[in-house]
Amino acid sequence: MQPKELLPHLFRTEYRKIVAVLCRLFGIEHIEIAEDIVSDTFLSATENWSLKGLPDNPTAWLYTVAKNKTKNYLKRDTIFKQKLSPEIKYTTDSTGEIEIDLSTKNIADSQLAMMFTVCNPAISAESQVALALNLLCGFGIQEITDAFLANKEVIYKRINRAKDKLKEAGIQIKQPTLNEIGNRLETVLTTIYLLFSEGYYSISQNITLRHDLCAEAMRLNYQLIENPATNTPAVNALFALMCFHASRFEARTNDNGTMILYEDQDESLWDRNLINKGIYHLNQASTGTVITKYHLEAGIAYWHTIKEDTPEKWENILQLYNNLLIMEYSPIAALNRTFALAKTNGKPAAIAEAEKLNLNNNHFYYSLLGNLYTDVDNQKALQHYQTAMKLATSANDKATMNRNIEQIKQYLNH
Amino acid sequence: MNEFLLVIHRDLKSKDASPSPEQMQAAIKPFQDWIGGIAAQNKLVAPPKRWDGDGRVIKQNTVINGPYAEIKESIGGLLMIRAENYDDAVEIAKGCPVLQWGATVEVRMAVPTV
Numbered sequence: 161m162q163p164k165e166l167l168p169h170l171f172r173t174e175y176r177k178i179v180a181v182l183c184r185l186f187g188i189e190h191i192e193i194a195e196d197i198v199s200d201t202f203l204s205a206t207e208n209w210s211l212k213g214l215p216d217n218p219t220a221w222l223y224t225v226a227k228n229k230t231k232n233y234l235k236r237d238t239i240f241k242q243k244l245s246p247e248i249k250y251t252t253d254s255t256g257e258i259e260i261d262l263s264t265k266n267i268a269d270s271q272l273a274m275m276f277t278v279c280n281p282a283i284s285a286e287s288q289v290a291l292a293l294n295l296l297c298g299f300g301i302q303e304i305t306d307a308f309l310a311n312k313e314v315i316y317k318r319i320n321r322a323k324d325k326l327k328e329a330g331i332q333i334k335q336p337t338l339n340e341i342g343n344r345l346e347t348v349l350t351t352i353y354l355l356f357s358e359g360y361y362s363i364s365q366n367i368t369l370r371h372d373l374c375a376e377a378m379r380l381n382y383q384l385i386e387n388p389a390t391n392t393p394a395v396n397a398l399f400a401l402m403c404f405h406a407s408r409f410e411a412r413t414n415d416n417g418t419m420i421l422y423e424d425q426d427e428s429l430w431d432r433n434l435i436n437k438g439i440y441h442l443n444q445a446s447t448g449t450v451i452t453k454y455h456l457e458a459g460i461a462y463w464h465t466i467k468e469d470t471p472e473k474w475e476n477i478l479q480l481y482n483n484l485l486i487m488e489y490s491p492i493a494a495l496n497r498t499f500a501l502a503k504t505n506g507k508p509a510a511i512a513e514a515e516k517l518n519l520n521n522n523h524f525y526y527s528l529l530g531n532l533y534t535d536v537d538n539q540k541a542l543q544h545y546q547t548a549m550k551l552a553t554s555a556n557d558k559a560t561m562n563r564n565i566e567q568i569k570q571y572l573n574h
Numbered sequence: 575m576n577e578f579l580l581v582i583h584r585d586l587k588s589k590d591a592s593p594s595p596e597q598m599q600a601a602i603k604p605f606q607d608w609i610g611g612i613a614a615q616n617k618l619v620a621p622p623k624r625w626d627g628d629g630r631v632i633k634q635n636t637v638i639n640g641p642y643a644e645i646k647e648s649i650g651g652l653l654m655i656r657a658e659n660y661d662d663a664v665e666i667a668k669g670c671p672v673l674q675w676g677a678t679v680e681v682r683m684a685v686p687t688v
Contacts, residue, residue, distance in 0.1 A: 236589045246667075475603075478607070478610070479606055479610075481605075481610065482607065482610025482613070483607050483610075484611065485608075485610055485613035485614050485618075486609060486610065486618060486622070487621060488623045489613060489616040489618070493614075494613075494614035494615070494616070497610060497614050498614065501607070505607070513611050513614065514609070516614075516615050517614060517615060519613065
């Protein structure tokens, strides 16, 4: 690889690691200093490598330069050095030099500590996701802006506000204790799941970027699996869920980026390796006595990896949705549950249940009613699809509704 | 929205208790679908629990083992739901699938706190 291609790749993989180690060393209040040092390191790499060519081991080169820059910074800025916590002084060696430990183990520990720092209820969920992308995944402001389809300024402010909040709250970046893991793992999993969903359901047309978001969420989740203290059933269940969803990545969009609905997907494009990985982790998730919503959602996603419609499949999906809703209501689960009910108990029973849902501002609701009334009362089906069309906002949803409307019109003309 | 308690009473103790264990088995899916349907309307206040049939009954000077059975029917299930009014709550309670085997459902509205 040439420096031009290698650097962005290394930036993505190494930036976050060095930042995590330095942040843990300096404390969250000096996060900008850590980021400046690492940015400066990459700047030196750009200049140096384009002049002298690639070093033998580019990663080691980055680590050495980052270490030197940190030491120089500490020498230059004695006030900063004095402000550092006694803990850091404790880690200095006999020569009085601060040890900057970029070993694989310390990098993994620091990244886990950062994960628990970023996913802190002191900051809003959307800020957690943005900050996770920035600090845990090495995404630049521009990439995050593209992912959220937001304004660059908004994202910039959101990230800085989140950092300020963490500083104000005096959050320490340290290995979470078993107790803290128990209390805060749920927040970490929520953030990882939001990150994945951002990629999976985003209306952004940038497929590569969406793919990256999902891959990053899975990587963070996998870090939790690799650490025995965080390798819980819920963590495995979430990973299984993401594997099952991600297995359909290639099949769910065509070359133009248009969504292909589940029923119309070419199942030969489903990634069998990911499905098997998902099954493995779903089994791992089933070892305890705890059932989380991730278990139920992973179970639903598992049944969707079987394309063939069987009574068993839909009965299982229905009962999983029943339990999911009993645990936590969400409109989308209510709609999907009603769809499953139509498959098991028939369309008239599902229509009766659907009409109690009271989701009159939701275009998916009318889309579901359109589906349920198809072949039962096509005139009504058409009306519902037309209402859904009016309420839909994204181009993809509008295109899907248009297809449904055209189809119903054909039925009505025959 | 008000909160309502749905108390399912059924005969747990007599010799030919109804619903029978077979009928209860057959009621699992309709029962799950009934609760799922309430949850899908966001009208479930808390996830329902399963209560064992053991029970204790306390009177002034005694504790009796077993569920309360001086009347023929004991509590078989408890559900807390949200509904606009009694009519709305009764409509939901009518969906309880064990009614067909002779269970009764008592509906009580929580007195709104002022």
